[in-house]
Amino acid sequence: MIGRARHLxxxxxxxxxxxxxxxxxxxxxxxxxxxxxxxxxxxxSDLARFMDGLxxxxxxxxxxxxxxxxxxxxxxxxxxxxxxLGQPARVLSFPARLVRRxxxxxxxxxAPRWAAAAAAAGLVIGVGVGILxxxxxxxxxxxxxxxxxxVARPSRAEAPIIAxxxxxxxxxxxxxxxxxxxxxxxxxxxxxxxxxxxxxxxxEILAGLR
Amino acid sequence: xxxxxxxxxxxxxxxxIASDGARSRQTDVPAISDDTRLAVEIxxxxxxxxxxLARDRFAGIVSAHQRRAVRIAYQYLRDAAEADxxxxxxxxxxxxxxxxxxxxxxxxxxxxxxxxxxCLDRHKARARRERWFxxxxxxxxxxxxxxxxxxxxxxxxxxxxxxxERRTRLAKAIGHLDGRQRLVFTLCHYGDRTPREVSAIxxxxxxxxxxHLFRAARKLRGLLGGTS
Numbered sequence: 001m002i003g004r005a006r007h008l009x010x011x012x013x014x015x016x017x018x019x020x021x022x023x024x025x026x027x028x029x030x031x032x033x034x035x036x037x038x039x040x041x042x043x044x045s046d047l048a049r050f051m052d053g054l055x056x057x058x059x060x061x062x063x064x065x066x067x068x069x070x071x072x073x074x075x076x077x078x079x080x081x082x083x084x085l086g087q088p089a090r091v092l093s094f095p096a097r098l099v100r101r102x103x104x105x106x107x108x109x110x111a112p113r114w115a116a117a118a119a120a121a122g123l124v125i126g127v128g129v130g131i132l133x134x135x136x137x138x139x140x141x142x143x144x145x146x147x148x149x150x151v152a153r154p155s156r157a158e159a160p161i162i163a164x165x166x167x168x169x170x171x172x173x174x175x176x177x178x179x180x181x182x183x184x185x186x187x188x189x190x191x192x193x194x195x196x197x198x199x200x201x202x203x204e205i206l207a208g209l210r
Numbered sequence: 211x212x213x214x215x216x217x218x219x220x221x222x223x224x225x226x227i228a229s230d231g232a233r234s235r236q237t238d239v240p241a242i243s244d245d246t247r248l249a250v251e252i253x254x255x256x257x258x259x260x261x262x263l264a265r266d267r268f269a270g271i272v273s274a275h276q277r278r279a280v281r282i283a284y285q286y287l288r289d290a291a292e293a294d295x296x297x298x299x300x301x302x303x304x305x306x307x308x309x310x311x312x313x314x315x316x317x318x319x320x321x322x323x324x325x326x327x328x329c330l331d332r333h334k335a336r337a338r339r340e341r342w343f344x345x346x347x348x349x350x351x352x353x354x355x356x357x358x359x360x361x362x363x364x365x366x367x368x369x370x371x372x373x374x375e376r377r378t379r380l381a382k383a384i385g386h387l388d389g390r391q392r393l394v395f396t397l398c399h400y401g402d403r404t405p406r407e408v409s410a411i412x413x414x415x416x417x418x419x420x421x422h423l424f425r426a427a428r429k430l431r432g433l434l435g436g437t438s
Contacts, residue, residue: 014424022404050431051399057380058400062284063277066294071280074294075272078301082265085306 008033008040017047177202242313245274249317253308268305275318276301279325282401286329286392287336288381296332300325315410322401323411326393383433390414391426398423 008016012030019026026034034040066074181196248271255264279300283293304311304321311320387395390412397408398419405423409416 010428011424014427015420018398018405018420018423022406024404047427047431050434051427054380054430055399057377058285059281061377062281065284065290066277066280070294071276074280074298075269075276078272078298079265079269081298081302082268082305085302 007037007043013040013044013047016044017051020048173202243316243318245271245317246313249308249311249320250313252305253311256308264308265305268301268308271304271317272301275321278401279321282322282396283325283329285384285400286326286396287332288385292332292336296325296328299328303328316407319403319407319410322397322403326397326411330393379434383430386433387426387429391422391429394419394422395426395430 008030016026016030016034018024025031034044248267252264252267252271255261255267276297279297280293283296283300284290287293287296300321303324307324311317384392384395393412394408394414397403397411398405403411405416405419408414408419408423412419414422
């Protein structure tokens with residue numbers, strides 16, 4: 001809308017800016033209004049400043065990222081790619097030919113045969129390992145394993161640790177905890193007493209549960 | 211931006227390419243520019259099989275349009291590595307399809323159309339990736355580091371910080387534009403194309419281009435507070 005009392009609408013003002021930028025002529029009613037109206041001229045120059053600022057920022061940013069060296073490298077890369085456009089890609093024919101020959105000679109039965117052999121081998125190994133594990137399990141629980149642990153530990157710890165390795169009962173737990181208390185009471189473990197004081201006792205927990 | 215939204219907002223450039231012949235007959239053809247003449251010459255050389263000379267001539271076209279192309283691609287994609295690849299692909303594609311170039315439009319318009327097609331594809335692919343994976347900040351961080359190293363080595367930290375915040379705000383504001391507004395704004399404002407040329411590049415009506423451009427500028431002014 002143009003008039004003495006009214007100002008140019010934003011879209012008309014923007015058209016004037018675009019026309020100036022594109023080298024087109026501004027439509028004459030708008031041009032006349034701009035000549036007469038200082039307010040609209042100020043708005044137009046504000047708009048132009050804003051738009052020019054956007055352009056300058058963007059150009060500065062992209063020109064800083066794409067330096068002349070970068071552009072030169074990019075150009076060389078483009079020309080190299082263009083140079084290779086007409087050339088056929090190199091194909092290494094050896095594996096393809098070998099595979100094709102084998103496939104035509106033996107046929108597609110190879111894969112199922114190998115798959116069946118692998119599955120049978122896996123089954124045999126699995127059953128064998130299962131039998132071995134079941135055979136050794138009771139022996140390990142009752143025989144050498146506790147003695148190895150007992151040797152590794154101090155003699156005082158021998159009995160409770162063997163007990164822990166078996167099925168857990170309340171008596172075993174008590175024995176284990178009393179063993180820990182005995183260790184804590186030792187001469188070289190005074191520094192652990194503070195931690196021990198923070199740890200709840202089993203009897204306290206049981207009392208809490210009851 | 212989701213894929214469906216992208217598909218809704220982005221103009222169909224393929225349709226524009228298809229209708230290019232009809233469009234050029236309807237509108238008055240601009241005077242033939244130097245790069246258009248050069249492109250026609252390259253087309254002739256390729257047709258004659260003189261590829262070495264065609265490549266040599268094409269180097270001139272690359273150096274003439276490269277800077278503007280990276281500006282457009284970078285402002286559209288906001289990722290230096292992707293912009294670099296998009297520009298390279300566009301030039302290679304232009305050479306590959308030079309035989310289909312018609313001088314009805316300046317070479318730059320034809321080339322920008324190829325470039326924008328590539329950018330739109332990359333934008334869609336990125337949107338698809340971002341739906342499945344967490345987007346990485348690494349690329350933009352690298353761009354910022356490169357920018358800081360080149361543009362502001364002697365500025366004080368406060369000025370650098372302010373400049374970075376301003377760039378971030380601008381990038382976010384442009385990210386708020388819808389697909390067509392962003393495309394039109396990038397081409398007109400960063401690519402220095404007139405609304406008529408943008409109309410030829412995108413296949414949109416010229417008055418539609420002007421409306422998108424106005425709305426984009428108004429939205430940016432609103433988001434950025436009127437001053438840049």
